[in-house]
Amino acid sequence: MPTISLVDPCDSAAPAQPRSFAAGSRIADVAAAVQADTGGKCQPIAALLAGRLVGLDSLLPEEGEPRVELLEQGDPRALPVMRHSAAHVMARAVMRLFKDVELAFGPTVGDGFYYDLRAERPITEDDLPKIEAEMQKIIAADEAFERVEVDRAKAVEIVSDLKQPLKVEHIETGLAEHPTLSFYRQGEFVDLCRGPHVPSPGCIGAVKLTSLAGAYWKGDANNAQLQRLYGTAWFSQEDLDRHLEALEEARKRDHRVLGKQLDLFTISPLVGSGLVLWMPKGATVRGVLEGFVREELTARGYEPVYTPHIGKVDLYKISGHYPYYADSQFKPIEMHEDEQYLLKPMNCPHHTMIYKARPRSYRELPLRLAEFGTVYRYEQSGELGGMTRVRGFTQDDAHIFCMPEQVEQEVAGCIDFTLKVLESLAFDSYRVRLGFRDKSSDKYVGPPERWDEAEAAIEKVAREMNLPGCEPEPGEAAFYGPKIDFVINDSLGREWQLGTVQLDYNLPSAERFDLEYIGADNARHKPVMIHRAPLGSMERFIGVLIEHFAGAFPLWLAPEQVRVIPVSAKSEAYARTVEAAFKAAGLRTGIDLAAEKLGAKIRSAQLELVPMMVVCGPRDEAAGTVSLRDRLDGDLGAMSLEEAVERLRDENARRAVRHKPKPLGLGGTKPAAAAEDY
RNA sequence: GCUGCUGUAGCUCAGUGGUAGAGCGCGUCCUUGGUAAGGACGAGGUCAUGGGUUCAAGUCCCAUCAGCAGCUCCA
Structure with missing residues (x-):
């Protein structure tokens, strides 16, 4: 009788409790039991079985007492399962819209999923919105994913009947070691697939097809080139929007963009x-x-x-x-x-x-x-x-x-x-x-x-x-x-x-x-x-x-470390004295003598990512001070020229790194697991 | 190298067959100002390159070059 150590779905910090199930029970039975306990509040779509991401159709092992944690809709740990299901939905949509589609592999990647395929009429970028619309219909219909396990001979028969030559080849070569193989059916769509999947595509909150590219069959440049459709899927539209914003932000941080903007x-x-x-x-x-x-x-x-x-x-x-x-x-x-x-x-x-x-x-x-x-x-x-x-x-x-x-x-x-x-x-x-x-x-x-x-x-x-x-x-x-x-x-x-x-x-x-x-x-x-x-x-x-650094180098690395900004042309001579003092301290110093207001000059320096600004006007000149402005912290107030120079000289010598932008957390396009592993 | 997309002013981009545009930047002048955009005027483009179609091409087609995404590669 399988016994598991079940994590409380309402309090994952609480110690896991042992729980036994009838022989042949699956994660779905655990889910049903927990749903009964919680009055239907817990709606799992996947689970972690001894740390491994599995679907609800996974069998509980007879041996041991593995830790089981049910993952509900919205749990980021379930994203790969949901995204793989989204890949199936995409393939199904493509097969509805195009004739003679041959499928290859459709794994999960860092932020989404892809499916490699070959269609009689090649897919173009213009087709992506149509495919997305068809996917929405499939998600709305919400038909269950159904797992079927068969022996190798039967598997070959199935993929042959489906007119899927790439799948036939894969079963006969890449999967030669597997005695039994699994398929997932969703409505009219049947695909050779190891899984896991979410129970049904209704779990897919928001999906977007992102790009279309070429990719070689089994990653070998000697093989035929297929079309790869990339998509991303999230549990909510807000999550998708946040992801697209991160991509937008990444484009701004791209060293090619910044290299041009900052003249690097x-x-x-x-x-x-x-x-x-x-x-x-x-x-x-x-x-x-x-x-x-x-x-x-x-x-x-x-x-x-x-x-x-x-x-x-x-x-x-x-x-x-x-x-x-x-x-x-x-x-x-x-x-x-x-x-x-x-x-x-x-x-x-x-x-x-x-x-x-x-x-x-x-x-x-x-x-x-x-x-x-x-x-x-x-x-x-x-x-x-x-x-x-x-x-x-x-x-x-x-x-x-x-x-x-x-x-x-x-x-x-x-x-x-x-x-x-x-x-x-x-x-x-x-x-x-x-x-x-x-x-x-x-x-x-x-x-x-x-x-x-x-x-x-x-x-x-x-x-x-x-x-x-x-x-x-x-x-x-x-x-x-x-x-x-x-x-x-x-x-x-x-x-x-x-x-x-x-x-x-x-x-x-x-x-x-x-x-x-x-x-x-x-x-x-x-x-x-x-x-x-x-x-x-x-x-x-x-x-x-x-x-x-998103182009904003710390002081010690910045091409222009300090910019001296006279408040008006009246302070130009004093500004030059100040500039000379910073230069003498070995700091890379620029000076802004443009006929602009202070605000405009500050703005320019901020946009050019100069780490430190030195504002000097008549008041400073009279008092022998300067006003430091930090790019990050803003106005630091007036201080003696010597103090300001010493402060920056010290920060430079220490090679201080006071700030770096938040990582965007984008996941790239590489499959999470080997794509060939079906 | 392969598949797909893109190439218009320094930058970002609009312009879908009939005499090249905007914003920013740049220059000159006015304004002399205290912590993220003051104002006026002006200069600047063989529409990547080479072919083709057309009465007419930035716009359609082909090739080349370059860039971008992905694949493959990376001593």
Whole structure:
């Protein structure tokens, strides 16, 4: 007899109570019992069974006493279930409106859902309102979702009868291991589906189809391209409106929009796609950030190097980068048949040549060579965007050459460096990805034992440092070694890899660069290389940073830190004295001498996101004071010029971050679970 | 690279076959003001580029380039 530990639907803080049900009972029976207890007040649409999101049609397990929590209409934890049901409703609507529709996958994503499909007549954007209207009819009709379980043979028969070739293929290949499969029926619409679903589409409060795009069958670019319809669904119109407002807000925070508005960077088609031109203000932010990183590099025992932007093709043949990445490199510069140069796609080969320039002793290890190294990669045209995906970028790169027994300490040092940078900029929401090799792929160089060793070392350090996330992800490694990536979301919820620490036993090997050091035993040994970049690249990092701060940089990073505003032209001379005082204190100071009223000048400075304004008029001049105005806190009142300068000098020196905008909490477009898992 | 959408003044955008518009910004002048918009006048566009259809194209068609969303990719 199944026994569960039931959470009180009226008081989830109360201790869960054990409760037994007849054999073969489902969550729906639990729901019915609770409804009886509460006089029908509780209306569950889904449940958490031992922490797993399930539908009311889920069976209670015979064993154990799992915790069960019923989720009612409006509970955000039930959103994925409701959204998946919305995907079915959308597919049903499309099948009513279009002929010969073949369905693929329809999972839940961060803020909504999608369904991949192929229709005889392709769907266009103009069709979306019609599909939405049909969905409304289906939601209003509120027919129940009904689960049916069948064996594989019957499942194939059903999808064949439904004329769903993609589903047939999926059952025969992707689902070959499943002895039984489930379908959900809703009126005339029957779909192969693992579930769960809400009891009926009446639970869907507000739905909107958001976009239409191409997507490959089973995510493979060699397969046919299908149409993907994206939608979002919420329990109420207010929730949907709030979500659409957040999207609107995200558009305003987009670094491409702010980069233009605030004169940070530009991209010229004449220079080339994906090649960032840093305007003075953007270059200033970058310079300040580089200065911060340089300070840390020096403190942490790194030594600077400089290397050229090109190198002979042979260098990359030895490293192993060439020709594996031929498609994603700019074509070689050919001087003679046997003299070809590549724009460098990474800095490591150059740095290994510095290591190799003379014999190395164990006494000089770890050797940490750092360079803001600019690299060029010919990314596919469809990947390019703003500063986050570009064809030329500068890595805050360094390569650490160390003895095997120093690896853990050095990896830990790199992680600590990255954390210091992220904390200094108030990045408190990121995840750490352990990029391991895909054991079934042949793109990785070096013997498996070296890989196992490297992966184990990295995982050990990452776990000891309690980094958030830390799930190993096969296939995310570099071709020469596993890595620890720091992944941060942009304003639209898309993930970007920023900082990275990569452990490499391969490039130093005899087959590659054959690096050595003389050990204490006077014998030759192989060093280990660590590739690391706390920011990743200046372009991508600052792109994400712009969105992180919504363009409103803290004082220490702002291109213009202080703006002096004379109340009228009568105070111009005094304003210039004030300006000089702030400049002398090393603060980036501007002055507004426009023939405008004070209010208009304040407004300009506020809109340009200048962190601090210094208002000075006749009253200040007479008293030797200035009036500070904080962009966030407003008028701070009059104070002596010296006090004002000191106050800002101190805030700048402390690299204070007093404020960052609220995260928008957008979830992106990636499926919550693997879409192939039916 | 693929699918779809978009390209008009520095910016945001209106203009659906018949002589290029608005707001903001910019410039000049007036106004000399105390914490988010003072006023007047003015300059500024081969309507992305190249073809085509038409008596006539910013507007319709094709190609190219560029951007956007998604997919694929990302040393």
